[in-house]
Amino acid sequence: MKKRTKLLIACASLVTVVAAGLFGAGLYFYKVAVVPAPKSFLSKPQRIKPSSPLYPAHRWYQGVHKQRWHELSATGHLKLDANYISADQPTNKTAVVAHGFMGNKDKMFQYAYLFHQLGYNVLLPDARGHGDSQGNYIGYGWPDRLDYVKWIKKVIARKGPDSKIVVFGTSMGGATTMMVSGVKNVPKQVKAYIEDCGYTNVSDEIAYQAKQLYHLPRFPLVGIVSAINWVKNGYTFKEASALNQVKKNRRPMLFIHGAHDHFVPTKMVYPLYKADKGPKQLLIVPGRGHARSYQNHPKLYTETVKKFLNRYLD
Incomplete structure (x- = not known):
């Protein structure tokens, strides 16, 4: 009897130690994956040289006039920040641009430039926990989807009910864009979505990175x-699913992914494209790297976006 009792105590102790170890590891990786802070696994930003294809966009963004817009998060307790850039000529067309994981509005300068060149107003929000927006966790697009609906409504309130809006995003912003597409009662002024290298769901992406x-x-x-x-x-991470959201979408969506993306693997785009229920188009861009399709092939990227928007917004 004493031996059995000792064995049970030893087993219970082992289970406790293992559980404590797993919980400790969980807390550590929660900080790595969810707490906004510099991440060692992310590439350090490089200086934009005059020879870079991004240089004209970067130079333009540094000098262009930007309005500061503010909004409260969908939960009502976080102050969110954005830059708004008016088109050169008055227009009712606006692009709402969503940045990636640990990015911010200013890092989306090349896409602001792209849409500005196409004659659009551009709104560049900082997601909660990023840039100048408040927040102590990375939402991976899931809570952010409702924040972006509020930004969309602010555009309509300021620019008028005849607004025509495209929602665009890269990486986490691409997933955010797809998550917005499945929100019930997204304003009718949203005419199209463009997502670049977004993931299927947060669980799949974190499992892949682990x-x-x-x-x-x-x-x-x-x-x-x-x-x-x-x-x-x-x-939960499984709840935060772009795949489930695009199944609800009925509006046009352009899916873009690099052919050799090893951060959000290229294979993720195919089930997303297949699941989407609206008019859709898929562009696989040659080249390596994550969220580098515009940089690798700016002409192909711009022409594809232009033709897609001409089809659905003009």
């Missing part, structure tokens, strides 16, 4: 981090 960066399996770590996120921020 394997790529740390050689860790999905189970049980991703589930533990997701549970911590649910307790702290109110949503």
